[in-house]
Amino acid sequence: DQQVKQNSPSLSVQEGRISILNCDYTNSMFDYFLWYKKYPAEGPTFLISISSIKDKNEDGRFTVFLNKSAKHLSLHIVPSQPGDSAVYFCAATSTGANSKLTFGKGITLSVRP
Amino acid sequence: DVKVTQSSRYLVKRTGEKVFLECVQDMDHENMFWYRQDPGLGLRLIYFSYDVKMKEKGDIPEGYSVSREKKERFSLILESTSTNQTSMYLCASSPWGLVLYEQYFGPGTRLTVT
Numbered sequence: 001d002q003q004v005k006q007n008s009p010s011l012s013v014q015e016g017r018i019s020i021l022n023c024d025y026t027n028s029m030f031d032y033f034l035w036y037k038k039y040p041a042e043g044p045t046f047l048i049s050i051s052s053i054k055d056k057n058e059d060g061r062f063t064v065f066l067n068k069s070a071k072h073l074s075l076h077i078v079p080s081q082p083g084d085s086a087v088y089f090c091a092a093t094s095t096g097a098n099s100k101l102t103f104g105k106g107i108t109l110s111v112r113p
Numbered sequence: 114d115v116k117v118t119q120s121s122r123y124l125v126k127r128t129g130e131k132v133f134l135e136c137v138q139d140m141d142h143e144n145m146f147w148y149r150q151d152p153g154l155g156l157r158l159i160y161f162s163y164d165v166k167m168k169e170k171g172d173i174p175e176g177y178s179v180s181r182e183k184k185e186r187f188s189l190i191l192e193s194t195s196t197n198q199t200s201m202y203l204c205a206s207s208p209w210g211l212v213l214y215e216q217y218f219g220p221g222t223r224l225t226v227t
Binding site: 006009032034036041042043044045046049089091093095100101102103104105106 | 117122146148153154155156157158161171203205214215216217218219220221
């Protein structure tokens, strides 16, 4: 049973426009969420996170929104740049001892110049 | 900067061979993890460790074992490789505490089993 779902495998946007990457989760115990970015032949790098006590967290061009009632989060990239082209993974965990991350399948973002 | 290194970038092995994948982190992190990444399946946790000589099974531990004899080093062992273990293997580490969940990844090892 997939607890973190990224239902769209890919997204293509024009440079300068907004990219919106979606993620849904099913486990009500999840209370901390992260986004990672991965380039080919490199390991994933942490991008941004959000705790369930918040509904928005912003870091430069990246904003993550959390809708707890819908069990949905989204990553907004504004403006999108060609260097943002990568695979984006959504991850979730429940805080507490020995918690581990549960990752989604990833979304491949392509930003067209 | 946190640095996580993995012993090999690419490996090709024959079915039945034993494989050691080694991961070293230089930031004194307590937690270390092994994942595999497969197309359409995302990152799946194989094993993790919160302390020296301690290990816990992740979501897909079958066919794998691990060893953590030193804090900075976490090894993944494939006792007898099979073709379904062809994958990208990623090691990660994280510190204990509030940033427990922000894991730092190595570059990955692409293992091909023929």
